[in-house]
Amino acid sequence: MAISWQEIIDILTKYELLVSVERPNVMEFKAIAYDSRKVSADTLFFVKGNFKPAFLTSAIESGAQAFVADKNYAEGANIAAIIVKDVQKAMSLLSAAFYNYPQNDLFIVAYTGTKGKTTAAYFTHEILQNSTHGKTALFSTIDRILGPNEQFKSDLSTPESLDLFHDMRRVVDNGMTHLVMEVSSQAYKKSRVYGLRFNVGIFLNISPDHIGPLEHPTFEDYLAHKLMLLDNSDQVIINAESDHFAEIYNRAQKGHASEDIFVYGHKGSQPVVNVQPDVSFTGHADLTRSQLLVTAQTSKSKKLGIAGEYNLNVPGDYNESNAASVLIAVGLAHADHQSMVIGLNEVTVPGRMESFATKNHGMVYVDYAHNYISVKALLSFLHQQHPVGKVIVVLGSPGNKGESRRAGFGQAVSEEQADIVWLTADDPQYEDPQAIAAEIAAATDETVVELHYEMDRPTAIKKALLMSTDDDVVAIVGKGLDPYQKINGVDTPYRGDMQVARDVIAEIEASV
Numbered sequence: 399m400a401i402s403w404q405e406i407i408d409i410l411t412k413y414e415l416l417v418s419v420e421r422p423n424v425m426e427f428k429a430i431a432y433d434s435r436k437v438s439a440d441t442l443f444f445v446k447g448n449f450k451p452a453f454l455t456s457a458i459e460s461g462a463q464a465f466v467a468d469k470n471y472a473e474g475a476n477i478a479a480i481i482v483k484d485v486q487k488a489m490s491l492l493s494a495a496f497y498n499y500p501q502n503d504l505f506i507v508a509y510t511g512t513k514g515k516t517t518a519a520y521f522t523h524e525i526l527q528n529s530t531h532g533k534t535a536l537f538s539t540i541d542r543i544l545g546p547n548e549q550f551k552s553d554l555s556t557p558e559s560l561d562l563f564h565d566m567r568r569v570v571d572n573g574m575t576h577l578v579m580e581v582s583s584q585a586y587k588k589s590r591v592y593g594l595r596f597n598v599g600i601f602l603n604i605s606p607d608h609i610g611p612l613e614h615p616t617f618e619d620y621l622a623h624k625l626m627l628l629d630n631s632d633q634v635i636i637n638a639e640s641d642h643f644a645e646i647y648n649r650a651q652k653g654h655a656s657e658d659i660f661v662y663g664h665k666g667s668q669p670v671v672n673v674q675p676d677v678s679f680t681g682h683a684d685l686t687r688s689q690l691l692v693t694a695q696t697s698k699s700k701k702l703g704i705a706g707e708y709n710l711n712v713p714g715d716y717n718e719s720n721a722a723s724v725l726i727a728v729g730l731a732h733a734d735h736q737s738m739v740i741g742l743n744e745v746t747v748p749g750r751m752e753s754f755a756t757k758n759h760g761m762v763y764v765d766y767a768h769n770y771i772s773v774k775a776l777l778s779f780l781h782q783q784h785p786v787g788k789v790i791v792v793l794g795s796p797g798n799k800g801e802s803r804r805a806g807f808g809q810a811v812s813e814e815q816a817d818i819v820w821l822t823a824d825d826p827q828y829e830d831p832q833a834i835a836a837e838i839a840a841a842t843d844e845t846v847v848e849l850h851y852e853m854d855r856p857t858a859i860k861k862a863l864l865m866s867t868d869d870d871v872v873a874i875v876g877k878g879l880d881p882y883q884k885i886n887g888v889d890t891p892y893r894g895d896m897q898v899a900r901d902v903i904a905e906i907e908a909s910v
């Protein structure tokens with residue numbers, strides 16, 4: 399892989415990003431990097447984010463031949479400099495060029511939404527793996543699967559642009575033909591996907607989340623960045639039952655013919671604007687799976703071959719809605735019907751709605767629900783499934799992140815009438831978990847919900863399980879399969895909620 403000086407200048411000029419060049423003396427770059435620790439000979443280095451000038455010094459020592467930045471740096475006075483209006487946008491465009499536009503060789507399905515991105519991405523990956531005979535890659539919050547023998551844990555839902563195009567190139571070189579990915583609002587805010595076009599973009603839902611000093615200043619800013627996926631996708635799929643549907647639909651209409659917009663919703667759901675859903679569904683869930691009946695309502699959706707009955711291996715009525723969007727997406731990717739049926743029947747999503755039955759302490763669920771909309775959806779489902787017993791919840795909220803979630807948790811457990819809530823630590827970071835718990839409590843209606851406090855997470859899980867009887871359900875929410883707790887900037891190893899719960903139950907059962 400390589401990129402020439404002239405190609406760089408041409409791209410930056412075309413996108414009106416170039417401000418000035420200094421000391422142009424390099425013909426071609428053999429590597430690109432934004433981290434000084436990853437610089438080798440002949441590297442083009444991007445200066446971005448919370449950058450310290452000492453990083454540039456160390457990049458030059460390691461072989462950087464030029465740097466791209468929003469401003470000039472004295473530390474870079476001996477190498478070529480390319481000054482741009484927006485280094486994140488420049489990095490995305492130049493990374494795509496450096497890796498020779500791998501997106502041109504892939505059918506890319508991209509999900510955005512407050513909740514369900516990872517789940518829907520896994521459903522889609524499972525189906526497309528069947529229909530493409532193993533040639534589908536996945537970039538999700540949990541894992542990045544670049545090919546049959548290349549898979550690793552993700553750091554971000556949507557990778558930094560340079561990493562994204564690097565990994566996409568690996569995907570193409572591994573012989574993959576399809577890619578399923580999550581596109582977070584941060585990805586657009588930080589221009590990680592700037593210039594990238596998707597074949598299909600899906601807008602699952604929106605509700606207040608990720609609002610705080612490090613993410614989005616306001617809900618409007620959050621929504622604005624999520625809507626950008628619609629502008630950058632050839633065909634779009636929209637949930638008729640999402641909040642702000644009118645705004646989402648209007649935005650889709652701006653850039654798409656009606657043939658390229660697909661709307662889905664529960665049978666009988668009526669969006670606020672007068673739009674007939676293209677695909678409707680009814681579902682019936684039990685504790686471990688759902689039955690789904692999907693109907694194509696319009697001529698364009700009838701061509702997708704998705705109408706029919708499905709068994710969905712992951713419970714939760716909201717997952718029926720996720721599955722409906724997935725079926726449209728895979729239909730647009732030309733998956734065959736049999737692959738759809740098999741894929742939904744067999745799919746699992748790590749840390750989402752994982753459960754096990756105990757002998758005397760009811761059902762245990764571990765779920766990644768970690769904001770108002772997801773805790774509310776989860777509790778509503780558990781109440782439907784457990785009309786008799788108590789719903790006991792263990793939860794906390796992270797420190798220095800998504801501060802608005804705390805009130806959201808209090809509101810969700812009150813509205814859905816959780817019987818008992820154990821407030822505990824999530825990823826407290828630099829905050830006091832007890833103070834975070836007090837904020838959740840302040841938003842909780844304690845005439846409805848019985849609150850308990852235990853800041854040691856394994857102990858909170860143990861106390862919740864000990865009080866649970868055979869009819870009850872214990873939902874441990876917020877961390878899914880996370881193998882660590884973030885405490886004071888350190889990823890402190892943690893057994894994981896499921897393992898803790900299994901260990902506690904084994905201990906209890908061994909002692910009776």
Ligand SMILES: CC(=O)N[C@H]1[C@@H](OP(=O)(O)OP(=O)(O)OC[C@H]2O[C@@H](n3ccc(=O)[nH]c3=O)[C@H](O)[C@@H]2O)O[C@H](CO)[C@@H](O)[C@@H]1O[C@H](C)C(=O)N[C@@H](C)C(=O)N[C@H](CCC(=O)O)C(=O)O
Pocket residue numbers: 432433434435445446447448449450453553554555556557558582583584585588608612613
């Ligand atoms: C606020 C934000 O978006 N921050 C991201 C951003 O940070 P940054 O550019 O400031 O980078 P930094 O880590 O502070 O370091 C500054 C620069 O110095 C470089 N450096 C650093 C050390 C060194 O020795 N040498 C060196 O050159 C770094 O490589 C970097 O280029 O770029 C980094 C990668 O280059 C990301 O890891 C980081 O994400 C942070 C950690 C993060 O957690 N972001 C969250 C909010 C996020 O993006 N979440 C969304 C999901 C949310 C949703 O569902 O909507 C996601 O897509 O994951």
Ligand SMILES: Nc1ncnc2c1ncn2[C@@H]1O[C@H](COP(=O)(O)OP(=O)(O)OP(=O)(O)O)[C@@H](O)[C@H]1O
Pocket residue numbers: 511512513514515516517518539555602603716717719720749750751765766767768771772773775776
């Ligand atoms: N469509 C939905 N509506 C409401 N809640 C949902 C929906 N889909 C999933 N959930 C809940 O949200 C949790 C997280 O789901 P998932 O990881 O798929 O979402 P996500 O959009 O990737 O989240 P994040 O961006 O926070 O990683 C699930 O464990 C489940 O409790």
